[in-house]
Amino acid sequence: MENWEGSPSGASSTARQSPVRPETLVIGGGIAGIQAALEIANAGEKVYLVEKSGTIGGHMAMFDKTFPTLDCAACILTPKMVEIAQHPNIDLLTLSQVTAVDGAPGNFSVTVEKKARQVTEADCIGCGMCAEQCPKSVPSEFDAGTGMRKAAYIPFPQAVPNKYLIDRENCLYAKNGKCKLCVGACPANCIDLDEEDATVSIAVGNIIVAVGFQVFDAARAENFGYGRFDNVITSLEFERLVNASGPTGGVLSLAVRDKRKRRVFLPESPKPEQVAIIHCVGSRDCNHNQWCSRVCCMYSLKFAHLVKEKLPDCEVFEFYIDMRAFGKGYEEFYDRIRGEGVHVVRGRTATVEGSGSKLKLRTEDIVNARLLEQELDMVILSVGLEPNAQAGELARMLGISVDHNKWFIESSMGAAPTETSNAGIHLAGACQGPKDIPDTVAQASDAAARVLRSILHGRAEPPLGSLLPRPGTTAVPALDQRSES
Ligand SMILES: Cc1cc2nc3c(=O)[nH]c(=O)nc-3n(C[C@H](O)[C@H](O)[C@H](O)COP(=O)(O)OP(=O)(O)OC[C@H]3O[C@@H](n4cnc5c(N)ncnc54)[C@H](O)[C@@H]3O)c2cc1C
The missing domain is CATH 3.50.50.60 (FAD/NAD(P)-binding domain)
Incomplete structure (x- = not known):
């Protein structure tokens, strides 16, 4: 020790x-x-x-x-x-x-x-040659699965420490002792695939x-179709899609399937014309977690603004139970978003289903005492926070x-x-x-x-x-x- x-x-x-x-x-x-x-x-x-x-x-x-x-x-x-x-x-x-x-x-x-990082921190120059040569790609945790990374990788460009590391669970050398391409590619000679913990x-x-915290697993709320419909996405996925450092360079586009039938987000893919944001997914719900996650109302309003900023003609809907805008400047932010032409509907959403190339959302609209059906291209699930x-x-x-x-x-x-x-x-x-x-x-x-x-x-x-x-x-x-x- x-x-x-x-x-x-x-x-x-x-x-x-x-x-x-x-x-x-x-x-x-x-x-x-x-x-x-x-x-x-x-x-x-x-x-x-x-x-x-x-x-x-x-x-x-x-x-x-x-x-x-x-x-x-x-x-x-x-x-x-x-x-x-x-x-x-x-x-x-x-x-x-x-x-x-x-x-x-x-x-x-x-x-x-x-x-073991298996890359000597002091010597790594962050050139990325190891990742370039690494043959193994897996979904990037940092991009919440919306993009891919290699088994030799840096979590994101501004990571601290700004050094590469080897993901042993996915490294081919760790699995079968056969690949050492990253070692050969490293100009600083600082990769040691045998380094131990x-x-x-x-x-x-x-x-x-x-x-x-960790976020609520959206697949548990089966009525919203996460995992069944490609364009039902979680809030963390949305954060990465609208981020300039994300997989689409900040372009908000619909998910498509690549040649290997994997769900991918590409900047050139079609853009959504109607987007819904469902609040309280996994929170304030006796089937899941009863607590209020406190940040979802506000980050959902932030999302509405970001969609409008990226796609001004896109119709945006917020489906909420109560609007909890409790902090300094929060109520004013809510007013601002309403002023941006976002449809704000009060009521608990029942289901999201597939309908041809579209999604169909069913919800109550408490204020107008009616049930609503809305066709959509993309649904964002505002998942709650869990311990x-x-x-x-x-x-x-x-x-x-x-x-x-x-x-x-x-x-x-x-x-x-x-x-x-x-x-x-x-x-x-x-x-x-x-x-x-x-x-x-x-x-x-x-x-x-x-x-x-x-x-x-x-x-x-x-x-x-x-x-x-x-x-x-x-x-x-x-x-x-x-x-x-
Ligand atoms: C989609 C989304 C959007 C949000 N947007 C906003 C916003 O716009 N404005 C706002 O004010 N708030 C926002 N929030 C809330 C914000 O994310 C939290 O307030 C903040 O991240 C809390 O920081 P933290 O350091 O407590 O936790 P975290 O950010 O979860 O950091 C915890 C750290 O601890 C590490 N860790 C975990 N377990 C261990 C362990 N056993 N040993 C060592 N390390 C460990 C983790 O890897 C992580 O680095 C948002 C939340 C979500 C989900």
Whole structure:
């Protein structure tokens, strides 16, 4: 096992009076983890940022524009990502996951499993020759499956680190030992297809959990035909299709089948003339998730604007249950979109079916007390946010709580919204519950401030929740059980 810096500090056993190690571990490199890491590092303290994928950026890196200001997402995020890569106080561990946490608040020892990149980061010049030669193509996760990537690849052009990596699950050499084309093509001679995973050990005083969310699997809402109809797409797919760095260069076109019968999006394909956006797919639905995902109304309105911007003559419909435009400038954004000629229909959508080359949507229209049928070329499903699939496992490892849905629980909603039931372990971003980017950033800065305070005071503060009497248990009860307890 490799020792990742740091010497042991004064041992501590109590949560209240621990001398606190100044190093902090941030788990998850989305906008929450990035913001928290930069706040702490810029205050002069050391941060280990552990990210499970090959790049930091999280979901925000996939977006074209952000509501309600329609700011370019990359213009906000990319400079922060670059700052992470260059910061002398930040050690970035990508392709890495925390597998064990021991010790006490103020002095945790953490084990991290680091997958082999099989490309030496320091030597890779990012020329892309390996990807050019690689014979294996698979759907790109970053493009939400709307485009392809090679088994030797870089997640996206602005990835941090801006280095290629080998996807061993799809690499032909890893599978049958036969292909080494990337090795021969690499001018920097920095590909080692036999490099093995490593275990890294780090010591930290505080931990910030920022592992974010995953989106609802649209195929589960069978009535909307995702997977059956090529032009029923998800919100993440739409984000990539309208993005200038996406597979169509930002041209919104209909899906077609290529020679191998694969669904592809090509800039030259026919354009949609009628597009519907269905809200609350997988959210506020007793068949799936009952919670409101909080961001879908707003990102759906953003989508309507983007369709109109790309295709001014396209008819756009929003089918919604309630319009939850709750944030600063959000109601005004809703007004703006209505002013752009978007049809806004209130009612729960029942089905999407195929009808020749068209789609047919059936919905209620509550305001006009009628049932509607609408022919369409493209349907966008505004899928909700779900807890990270690893949340339960991570919570057990860290000794903190998740509610019955698996969102991490804060120690006190009002007084300590980023602390957990375990001193020294904090929350940031959408892993605590669905959240937009402004709230995520504010919460990440709060988590960082609490870490800095504990370092400054030399104390791992006991969380507020743990001071409250809870007969029989130290765990915070599930959110929706609080009123009963
Ligand atoms: C389609 C869509 C459009 C949206 N548009 C907007 C918008 O316009 N404006 C807005 O304000 N909000 C928008 N949002 C919401 C926005 O995506 C979130 O607010 C934001 O991404 C939350 O950031 P996060 O860092 O908490 O989570 P994420 O972005 O999910 O990042 C989490 C990171 O943690 C990593 N990770 C996960 N598990 C582990 C692990 N075990 N170990 C290490 N790393 C791990 C992930 O790989 C990822 O990098 C949108 C959401 C969606 C779905």
